[in-house]
Amino acid sequence: MTGPMIAGRVAAEPALEGREPASLLEVTDLRVRFTRAGRAVHAVTGLSYRLAQGRMLAIIGESGSGKSVSSRALMGLLPPTAHVSGSARFDGTELVGLPEREMRRRRGADIAMVFQDPARSLNPTMRIGTQVTEAINAHARLDRRAARERAIELLQLVRLPAPERRFHEYPHQLSGGMRQRVMIAIALAGRPRLLIADEATTALDVTTQAQIMELLVDLQERLGMAVILISHDLALAASYADDVVVMYGGRAVERASADTLFGSVRMPYTRALLGAIPLLERPAHTLLPVVPGQPPDPAALPDGCPFRPRCGSADDACATAPPFDEHEPGHWWACWHVSGLEDPRAAGAQRRPSGPEET
Template structure:
């Protein structure tokens, strides 16, 4: 079910970096909507624009970034807000959890203090109330022995525990949207599943919407309601997860399916997504950016960029020659790629 005003509506988002004479079109006309309590996975290879597009929403890009388009959060335009205006939304409305909690947490400060500070940064509470809320948050994210761990430093915790602390900090102000940018990538497969289950459970309890940024279509298949596949700064396929994995249309998505991690492969290993390199974002080809790596590419593909349209109800893609029929098994997915690359 979709509400009339989406929690987040991103329209034609573009981000360009002009640095040292090079112009990088990192995000190139991205549009999507996200309703409260839903999970949207943004999937794509390294450099496809997943992080930049999400950081743009929070005003977290360097000044060199040229941002255009629109991103309305509960009807309020986020793009173009001053740093002071943006600070009102950051943390309180939208919070982010990153891949590396070791770097995001302050190594010299007890974790309890860090969470208490996050609580006090957003709400008018006494020291005691903030302390109680911090313990409550640690219990909410199921940190074992939360009270005792309150006084520990980040290095005393495992990677999974540190990620739970990061989630507790992100939830300190009850944000309506949580952006998890590769938040479980550095964890082993079992801990990754535990953290994902935790996020799903918190979503049920708190109604938080989640943007799940990942290389991993398997994660999206299990935990997302909707999936966007990005390539070279654009969305190339967008559909409810239940539909996408039954009826993949883009050859690129089909190729990514071959990269779903297996239990015998550690999740943090860089996966062999497809042969060939993603395009140089400073010199995008005139046609479909995937053409040099696609076994189905024709002259039309090389000359004209396929439009990103809603070809079937709720299912968007950008491809002149979409795949037909059921999704391939993981083993055969790679066969859609050009063999000589």
């Protein structure tokens, strides 16, 4: 095992420190516990990752692994039953425990979020233009005309076709893809430095999904904005993300740059997600292959490695939870077993060379 533990987190190697740009977001041992009917639900159980300015980080995992809860914790968007601990530093500011007043001021201006269902996020009774203008007014004092100009500008930025006309239309007059573009425009109204897209393309058809992903990459590059892509789709991460965090049972179980991770998958859970299907042959919209067994119940987490009951490599050592360590430069994983380290590329699994075919 490499990477000395310092106060619960792995210290970066000096060489790595020099290579990587400074972190915009540094999440360290983040925990979220809900109290439901007198029982503790451990939704996030010690999540650590960092995200550099202008990068795209994919957070991948099965449903219930804590992806959404951990991201909502960053924005103070959890119900009062949530107890959040650990640390999430955004550009030097600690977000955990930040007073709601301060959080509200920063929400949308530092970090903004888009969700899966644009039909439900948009107000069906309000014109598109009014909704975008409202978002602009929440962040800046502009007169009517300037706000309208800025709204059109945002709609152009997200490449909504015929923005001047769409400005006056209602959500139902737009396609699903166009509505998601409007939601992204609304998210960009506060000029955030980090955009969190939580399953933002999951409800869309394959072609539209690819177009929205292209848009996110394009915005990331043009605005120098960091993006967190939350998805259950490992193939999406392989196609678009710079860095990947695989979550299981509320914590990270494998983390690396996409090139490193897909070049040599180490964690048995990630291997199970990849299944036997080479990434090259898997369309970006396919669901995760079904990993046999059930994910852990966050209200009754097992001792030891949470993946143990479903893992083909499990043995007695797994009764003790493996630490999440940097075993190879830039590559973290939480598993006692370093067996089966054959390069999956030999089996045909590769990162897809560029974007999807559907464009």
